[in-house]
Amino acid sequence: MAEKPKRITDIGPPHYQKFLPPIIKENYGKWKYHERLGPGVMVHVSEAGAKCYTVRCGSPRLLSTKTIRFLAELADKYCGGYLRFTSRNNVEFLMDSPDNIEALKKDLADAGFPVGGTNNAISNIVHTQGWVHCHSSATDASGIVKCVMDALYERFTHEDLPAKLRIALACCLNMCGAVHCSDIAILGVHRRPPRILHESLRKVCEIPTLIASCPTGAIRPKTIDGQQTVEVVEEQCMYCGNCYTVCPAMPLNDPENDGLSIWVGGKVSNARSEPKFSKLAIPYLPNNPPRWPEVVQAVTKIVEVYAANARKYERMGEWIERIGWPRFFELTGIEFTRYHIDDFKHAGLTYHRSAHIRM
């Protein structure tokens, strides 16, 4: 019997230098400037005058190995056998000459991959797993992203917005992604307290940990038929799902009441104004698969109003800060409700503490 190979652990990722194409390796740290050559295409020029041409295309993030092999074929054909992905799930093809840009763009277009996502375009939506893989999701992720990007396709392939626009989607409040600092965030929400499965709770959950997990102290110990379990003070529950994360016997998923909320005006970049959180625009939209028309319509409307009204270089949040929130709600036609007024930890900071009011 052949000897088993030695078990390898703790080697970490492969060294990145192995995967850098020659044009990158030769000019590493020596880039001088870059220019945009059109949506999804840019050139970086090094101190030595070397040029690196980038073609960026969108992807659905969820990729089959078949598609990865296809992308690899393109990289072999045009890029000497290298490619990279961006932090927003785009694919970038890097070339040392402009000769193949059009051929590559054509191959990508034939295969259904849009080129774009640079500068003042909407880049790809970063998103979570949803019903494809998650146990706590209030909605699907990939499906809504697909529908929103179908509607905003031209905004990806054109750079005609006032500034860049970043959309992100998280399918529950755990927010596996920087959803809370996006120009537009689509966030899955639960709206009912967890159900308590008393029978299994005793077997699978540690009650003190469960009680401690609740940020509002809504979970209390309780004895039912002589058995230790918990109860939820329902009016104190804000449906964060932290209890469900530590205790599977507290499910929140609810097909009737789960849905989507829309948040606007966040950013992570320091350019011009400081990074900021996204703020609530729409507290609830119904979960309406397979095409989520209410969500698509709401996001599209916000994008169009922003595009028509913001000044050049104004991100969503900067535009809203200039015109004021009352005007934002007026222009978008979104109803302002009691849910828009914060009542959590730092709530008072968002109360309007001045007489500066546009009449």
Add this chain to the structure above:
Amino acid sequence: MAVDEKVNTPLLDELEKGPWPSFVKEIKKAQSVGPMATDLLGQLELSYEDKIGHWKHGGIVGVLGYGGGVIGRYSDVPDKFPHVAHFHTLRVNMPSGWFYSTEALRTLCDIWDRHGSGLTNMHGSTGDIIFLGTRTEELEPCFAELTQAGFDLGGSGSCVRTPSACVGPARCEWACYDTLKMCYEITMAYQDELHRPPFPYKFKFKFSGCPNDCVASIARADLSVIGTWKDEIQQDDEAVRQYAAEGLDIQRDVVERCPTRCMSWDGEKLTIENRECVRCMHCINVMPKALSPGKERGATLLIGAKAPIVQGALLSSVLIPFVPEDELLETIKELTDRVWDFWDEYGMNRERVGELIQRVGMANFLDAIGLDPTPEMITAPRDNPYIFFREEEGEEEESEA
């Protein structure tokens, strides 16, 4: 392998329509790899009908000797969809900057076609390569092949999560330090903490080369490392005039957009009062051929960002305004060790570092990690008079909390 491709998915089929690339098409493409994709389609169609996910809560699975890197997942309708009864995910630590050779990509595809569903995320939210869906008995063989090929798992649970970095000096003139190198070095330095969860909760490092922060480190990382510079913006006056000649309204689009109004334009020359510049990047972003970060480069270290769970979302805040590039790695390691010591001792279950700081107060936190307070750490001094004065103020003796 025999594949039953006759799954009826009228709702999902709607998501094959439209111009944006379709994830449903991707799942269908993976049907040729094995039967998992077909049952995934079936279960997902059921979710689209029921408006509810059909995955059970968690499940502790993994590879030998690691406490993370695998997300256990089981179907709650395994009788209907037996091929996704187990549908575990492996997080595979991506190379810094997400660069690949096509050879490496094919190796990853080959391994995953042999051991899993043939479905991936390129990439997951934290940056890992996500191998989406396999059975418990495939985890160890898949891991063995991955490590043979030079790949390792990423983090999950209460550990160092897979660090990530922007493209950095590989293809960006604004990188104020080597983000790829820093990401790699930190990942290698903390392999034990990455694979064997030792903490109250997760800890994330993210490395952005400049204040544009392309990996959202200020929103997502417990330790955010954001490149910046100390000296003057590098300026090419001829190139500035060129931008003006090509139609850029420098007064309106550059000067008046500057957050500190630290510059002026007389139609010939752009004058920057660098002492007033806050390194926001706007002018450099608008005129990359004319302006670039200074030569004395390094990074700002910030601490404590997180998403809402549990006590609300936080952005990172400044800990050290400027660390020169050549001192960065050692400074990060030393600081991290001190932060972890305090967090290990005082952090509660599922309490991120940022929440701990909110609970104990930044001043106490600074005492604990041995950093002196500086005005760069705050937007304003306190506006309330409830100061906890110390009796022994000015003397050597420490007041124990």
